[in-house]
Amino acid sequence: MTMFGDWAMPVQYTGIVDEHNAVRSAAGVFDISHMGEFFVRGTNAADFLNHTLSNDVAKLAVGQGQYTLMCNELGGVIDDLILYRLAEDDYFLVVNAAKIGEDEKYLTQFLPAGVSFENASPRYAALALQGPKALTIARKFFGEAWPEPRRNAITHASWNCQDVLTARTGYTGEDGLELFFAPEIADNFFHGLLKAGETDGLKPCGLGARDTLRLEAGLPLNGNDLSLAHSAFAAGLEPFLGFAKEPIYPGKNVMMEQKAAGARFKLAAFRVPSGPPPRPHYHLFSGADAVGEVTSGAPSPTLGCGIGLAYLRADVAMPGTALEMEVRDRRVPVEVVKKPFYKRAA
Amino acid sequence: MSQIPATLRYSASHEWVRVDNDLATVGITDHAQAELSDVVYVDLPKPGATLKAGTVAAVVESVKAASDIYSPLTGEVVEVNSALVSAPELVNKDPYGEAWLFRVKLANSAELDLLMDAAKYKASINE
Structure with a gap:
C-alpha cells in the first residue's frame, strides 16, 4: 500500500508484471475511486466548457466522451481529464485526484449565469475494468439489459437497483470500461465484479501496473509528463487542442503560435535496448549536450526493455535519433521511437 | 511469512551476510525481494573496490523503482555474481542462494557484531 494524497492505495496485489500481463492478455480491475467527478450543467454549460477546456465541446454528441486539457494562459497543463456529455445540458468530468481542488477553483472562478457546478467526488467510487476480456466480463456482470457503450461513449447501467455510469474509456491501451457508482456499494461491487470475471482471468491490479500499462500505451501522467512547465502542444496533444474551433480558451493562442514557430521541446518516447x-529526472544527452529530462520511465513488461518519455530538444526528438541516458555516473545508449510503445491488435 | 535462514546475519537495510573465514557473501533478504518484486536489473560493485560498511554497494532495480543496496561490512570486493547481469530474476527466485550479490574480504570482523541474528531480524520486520 502507498499513500497517494489522502488515499491509501495498493501498489500491487500479486505483482506488477503479473497484473500487467493479466490486463494485456485477459482483464484487470483497478480501484480508481481517488479520481474526481464533477458535473457542469445548464443551458450555457457547453459554451462555458468550450471557452474553458481545450477540445471542441461542439463535437461531443450526447452519450460521448472526449479527452481534453485544462491549461493556463501559457498553455501549461493544469489538468487532463475526460469530459462526457450525459444529456443535452449535462456534462460529467473525470479529473485527476491531486487536482480536484485546483480544478474546482479554476472552473468556478468565472462561472457564468445559466451554468451550475457540482464537485460530486464524495458521491462516487470508481473502478476501471480493462483488457481484451473486459467487455465479456461486464456483459456477465450487468446482464442482458446493459446498454453497452461504444468506444469513448458512456451509458447508464443498473446493478442491484443502483445506478452505475459505464464509460468505454481507460488508461491502459486496452479496450475496457470505467465504472462510476455510489461508495456505499463499492465493496460488494468490487467483489461481485471479481467473481464475474473469475473464469476469464480477471485480476485485481494496483497503481504499479496502471503506470506500466499507461506508459506502454504512450499515455501521459499528469504531474510527471504534463505540468505547467511545458505546454499541452509540446506534450504532443494537438489532436485534443481544438485549434480549429472558434472559442478561445486559456493558452490556445500561445500554443497556436508555438505550432507556427515550432516548439523548442517535445515530449518524445525512447527505449533503452x-x-x-x-x-524520472534522468538526463539525456546528444554527445556532450544535455538535451532533455526523463518524465516517466520503467521496464516494459510487454517489450522486455526499458521505455520512457522525456522532453527533448526538438532537433533531437525525431524517431530514430540515437541519444545517451545518464544513469549513476555512466552513459547508456537510448533510441528515440514513435509513440505509442504498444498498440493493441485491432 | 518470508524465509530467514538461522545461519545468516542481517542488516537493518535488509541485506544478509554469510561468513566463511575472512570472506563475507552478501545478498538481499527474501523479505526485501518480495517487497521489490519483479527484479529486472542489477548493478554490482567493481571487483577490487573497497566498500565501507553502510555505504551504497549495488543497485537492484524492480519494475517499481531502483533500490540502493548497502554493504553491511567494510572490505575489498573479491568477487561479484555476474550471473545476475543476464538473469536478474534470480533475486526473486533464490535470494539466499544463486542470487548472492558480492563477496568482500573482511577488513574489520568486529562489524559482524553490529548485525542482527535471524530472530532479531524476524522481529524487526514484524514477522
Missing part, C-alpha cells in the same frame, strides 16, 4: 530502465 539494453541496460538499466529509465526513471
Whole structure:
C-alpha cells in the first residue's frame, strides 16, 4: 500500500508484471475511486466548457466522451481529464485526484449565469475494468439489459437497483470500461465484479501496473509528463487542442503560435535496448549536450526493455535519433521511437 | 511469512551476510525481494573496490523503482555474481542462494557484531 494524497492505495496485489500481463492478455480491475467527478450543467454549460477546456465541446454528441486539457494562459497543463456529455445540458468530468481542488477553483472562478457546478467526488467510487476480456466480463456482470457503450461513449447501467455510469474509456491501451457508482456499494461491487470475471482471468491490479500499462500505451501522467512547465502542444496533444474551433480558451493562442514557430521541446518516447530502465529526472544527452529530462520511465513488461518519455530538444526528438541516458555516473545508449510503445491488435 | 535462514546475519537495510573465514557473501533478504518484486536489473560493485560498511554497494532495480543496496561490512570486493547481469530474476527466485550479490574480504570482523541474528531480524520486520 502507498499513500497517494489522502488515499491509501495498493501498489500491487500479486505483482506488477503479473497484473500487467493479466490486463494485456485477459482483464484487470483497478480501484480508481481517488479520481474526481464533477458535473457542469445548464443551458450555457457547453459554451462555458468550450471557452474553458481545450477540445471542441461542439463535437461531443450526447452519450460521448472526449479527452481534453485544462491549461493556463501559457498553455501549461493544469489538468487532463475526460469530459462526457450525459444529456443535452449535462456534462460529467473525470479529473485527476491531486487536482480536484485546483480544478474546482479554476472552473468556478468565472462561472457564468445559466451554468451550475457540482464537485460530486464524495458521491462516487470508481473502478476501471480493462483488457481484451473486459467487455465479456461486464456483459456477465450487468446482464442482458446493459446498454453497452461504444468506444469513448458512456451509458447508464443498473446493478442491484443502483445506478452505475459505464464509460468505454481507460488508461491502459486496452479496450475496457470505467465504472462510476455510489461508495456505499463499492465493496460488494468490487467483489461481485471479481467473481464475474473469475473464469476469464480477471485480476485485481494496483497503481504499479496502471503506470506500466499507461506508459506502454504512450499515455501521459499528469504531474510527471504534463505540468505547467511545458505546454499541452509540446506534450504532443494537438489532436485534443481544438485549434480549429472558434472559442478561445486559456493558452490556445500561445500554443497556436508555438505550432507556427515550432516548439523548442517535445515530449518524445525512447527505449533503452539494453541496460538499466529509465526513471524520472534522468538526463539525456546528444554527445556532450544535455538535451532533455526523463518524465516517466520503467521496464516494459510487454517489450522486455526499458521505455520512457522525456522532453527533448526538438532537433533531437525525431524517431530514430540515437541519444545517451545518464544513469549513476555512466552513459547508456537510448533510441528515440514513435509513440505509442504498444498498440493493441485491432 | 518470508524465509530467514538461522545461519545468516542481517542488516537493518535488509541485506544478509554469510561468513566463511575472512570472506563475507552478501545478498538481499527474501523479505526485501518480495517487497521489490519483479527484479529486472542489477548493478554490482567493481571487483577490487573497497566498500565501507553502510555505504551504497549495488543497485537492484524492480519494475517499481531502483533500490540502493548497502554493504553491511567494510572490505575489498573479491568477487561479484555476474550471473545476475543476464538473469536478474534470480533475486526473486533464490535470494539466499544463486542470487548472492558480492563477496568482500573482511577488513574489520568486529562489524559482524553490529548485525542482527535471524530472530532479531524476524522481529524487526514484524514477522
